[in-house]
Amino acid sequence: MNNWPKQSAVADFYGSNLKITKGVAGPDPAWEKANLVLVPIPWKAVAAWDASLPIKSFRVHAKCADSLGRVLGNIWDAFWRNQKNIEGAGIHLIGGGYNWRQMRGKAALSMHAYGCAVDLDPANNGLGDPTPDMDERVVDAFEDEGWIWGGRWSPQRRDGMHFQAAIV
Numbered sequence: 001m002n003n004w005p006k007q008s009a010v011a012d013f014y015g016s017n018l019k020i021t022k023g024v025a026g027p028d029p030a031w032e033k034a035n036l037v038l039v040p041i042p043w044k045a046v047a048a049w050d051a052s053l054p055i056k057s058f059r060v061h062a063k064c065a066d067s068l069g070r071v072l073g074n075i076w077d078a079f080w081r082n083q084k085n086i087e088g089a090g091i092h093l094i095g096g097g098y099n100w101r102q103m104r105g106k107a108a109l110s111m112h113a114y115g116c117a118v119d120l121d122p123a124n125n126g127l128g129d130p131t132p133d134m135d136e137r138v139v140d141a142f143e144d145e146g147w148i149w150g151g152r153w154s155p156q157r158r159d160g161m162h163f164q165a166a167i168v
Helices: 007-014 029-035 062-078 083-089 138-142
Strands: 019-021 025-026 037-046 050-061 093-096 116-121 162-164
Touching: 029 037, 037 062, 037 083, 050 062, 050 093, 062 138
Parallel strands: 037 093
Antiparallel strands: 019 025, 037 050, 093 116, 116 162
């Protein structure tokens, strides 16, 4: 299990991914180049918004990449390395990894903007859905590595698709 930072300290742990150019905030390309890596997904996956678009990896921060690799490997093993089992649980539908943006409805940067969060099966586990439908084997694999599942958050802010390497 890893010791992930509190959400309030992610910029200290993962580095600040904020660049102000001509008064406009945006991602820092130098930070992205220095910190983001690709973690292969061991099963066939597609973009949740377009099933014709294959997704082969998650782009995440290097500090959580090894952990995410173990998580994905453990999920693949828990589903008997069987694509149909993965699809039956909906986790072949990838909502994303790194994405420079603010948290929905808040001023702070999303954990996705630090490359320490991933989303799986957003159609069945949307933000605010009080009863997320994420397979427990998936949740267990992430939680065994210390990742936080958004499906355990308060009912008003529950986010069943979301897993992050940062403590709320």
